Amino acid sequence: MNAVKLNVGLDVGSTTVKMIVLDEQENIIFKDYRRHFSDIKNTVTQLLEEVKSVLGDAKLKFMVTGSAGLSLAESLGVTFIQEVVACTKAIKKYAPETDVAIELGGEDAKIMYFGTTVEQRMNGTCAGGTGSFIDQMSSLLRTDALGLNLLAQSHKEIYPIASRCGVFAKTDVQPLLNEGASKADIAASVFQAVVNQTISGLAAGKPIRGKVAFLGALCLFYLNLKNVLLLP
Structure with missing residues (x-):
């Protein structure tokens, strides 16, 4: 047999x-x-x-x-x-209509543009806009990533938060907390900061258009916050 x-x-x-x-x-x-x-x-x-x-x-x-x-x-x-190659092969097989794929991991981020040729980009040494960034911001609000997600769903306002560096982001978040800003608003602002970093740092200004595939645990938050996280 x-x-x-x-x-x-x-x-x-x-x-x-x-x-x-x-x-x-x-x-x-x-x-x-x-x-x-x-x-x-x-x-x-x-x-x-x-x-x-x-x-x-x-x-x-x-x-x-x-x-x-x-x-x-x-x-x-x-x-x-290699992980970017693995992601690209998976997208081509299971979602061949994809125009752009974004994968956010614990400390790295990737973006893949599909067309006549595949353009792949990965973040450098900075972990801004990745899972570690979310973890750091969650700890400031005395919660975890899932708790941050739940908080953000009831937000009313978005504040500018630095996304490239966790240290810089803390200097934005801590004054907001001290001034009594809503934790829901801060949580949503953190997720918006991740989007900003993806667009400015990872995509480097190249438009993210068409059918977009999200990969990675961090991108699960996008599904619940699609009205918050605005991609161009």
């Missing part, structure tokens, strides 16, 4: 680890998403232990991606695929 074949994808990012297992029909039979708190080795080990019962004696096609995945792929002896 032919062995069952499974596709295993492991994304080791700057702040989280994600794993998915697909059967030959691309049905999801396992998925998990967790923060590694800089303890990548133990987090991945625990995840692999948990997935063992699902994998059984199946023949595996194992691929690793993510900003912290290269050394892990080398140690496991499996294929590594």
Whole structure:
């Protein structure tokens, strides 16, 4: 009897680890998403232990991606695929009508323009407008990213907040808190700052038009705040 074949994808990012297992029909039979708190080795080990019962004696096609995945792929002896390339291939396969794709991770951000050729851009050393930025701003409001999302849904006003640097953003947020500004308004302003950074820093002024695909956990907030986060 032919062995069952499974596709295993492991994304080791700057702040989280994600794993998915697909059967030959691309049905999801396992998925998990967790923060590694800089303890990548133990987090991945625990995840692999948990997935063992699902994998059984199946023949595996194992691929690793993510900003912290290269050394892990080398140690496991499996294929590594650069994350921008992985995102681009996934978009072309599952959403081929996409004109622009934006992916915001824990400490990096990517934008892909699709057309006759694919233009890919990634942020540099600065983590402004990424998940870490959201975490820093959430802590100022004594909540987490999900709490920030809930707060923002009842906003009434948007304040300018620096998006390129978390330190600069704090110098904008703290006076607002001291002056009694609504936490809902500040939360929405933080998300607007992420959009501003995406447009000015990542897109660098190039128009974001047509059908836009959002990738990454941070972009989930866009779905609930589409009336707040205004892309041109």
